[in-house]
Amino acid sequence: MKTKAVAEFIGTAFLVMIVLGSGVMAQNLFQGNSGLALLANSIATGAGLFVIIQCLGPISGSHLNPVVSYIEMLWGRLSKKETAIYVLAQMAGAFIGVIFTHLMFNLTTFQLSTVERSGLNLAFSEMIATFGLISVVALAGKKHVEFAPLSVAAYITSAYWFTSSTSFANPAVTFARMFTNSFGGMAPSHYLPFVGSQFIGATLAWLIIKSYQK
Numbered sequence: 001m002k003t004k005a006v007a008e009f010i011g012t013a014f015l016v017m018i019v020l021g022s023g024v025m026a027q028n029l030f031q032g033n034s035g036l037a038l039l040a041n042s043i044a045t046g047a048g049l050f051v052i053i054q055c056l057g058p059i060s061g062s063h064l065n066p067v068v069s070y071i072e073m074l075w076g077r078l079s080k081k082e083t084a085i086y087v088l089a090q091m092a093g094a095f096i097g098v099i100f101t102h103l104m105f106n107l108t109t110f111q112l113s114t115v116e117r118s119g120l121n122l123a124f125s126e127m128i129a130t131f132g133l134i135s136v137v138a139l140a141g142k143k144h145v146e147f148a149p150l151s152v153a154a155y156i157t158s159a160y161w162f163t164s165s166t167s168f169a170n171p172a173v174t175f176a177r178m179f180t181n182s183f184g185g186m187a188p189s190h191y192l193p194f195v196g197s198q199f200i201g202a203t204l205a206w207l208i209i210k211s212y213q214k
Helices: 002-030 033-062 066-074 080-104 122-140 143-164 173-176 188-213
Strands: none
Touching: 002 033, 002 080, 002 122, 002 173, 033 066, 066 122, 066 173, 066 188, 122 143, 122 188, 143 173, 173 188
16 A cells, blocks of 8 residues: 555656646746647646556556545545545645645745636536546546546546636645646635535546446
8 A cells, every 4th residue: 555655646746746837837938828828738737647647557546636536435446544545645745746846946935826716617617627537537448448548638638628727626736736826826715615516526427427337
């Protein structure tokens, strides 16, 4: 279990560095062109996510996301204790990822975001984004398991664009975003609505897929 927890910690840290670091780089390069910044951010995130899942999948399953671990627990593939260890590793990795991003770009190391991401539409968007993610995770590898990493990465890349929230779909990454005022930041007051919506979307996906598989 220790090896799996370390893999989840490192994988989530790199995921956050990819998400936030590419956002900072895009913001620096495109100077106010938010469309190009989002394009670069989404491509980098999708590419990086594919590599992380491909590399760490055989070790820990490469959840990198508390809602994925939560759904794996509902499927009976993780115990409650294992799920708690996974989630703690993911949350710790996410925090380290944002700190390392700031260090790489010579930003203030410890920040608290003031970026506004409020509104029922964004909460609904997160529910849809996470519903889709869990559905892809559960179904993409049914016939060809080797396509699962690419399917997840492609879904997240597209979800950056078809969701109004730009698809956080991950409580650990959402947590990390509270500690940066960069392109990908989010004010702490919006954390609970986002995460609540993510868990609702994940649970709905699980219920529907479970019902379908009976």
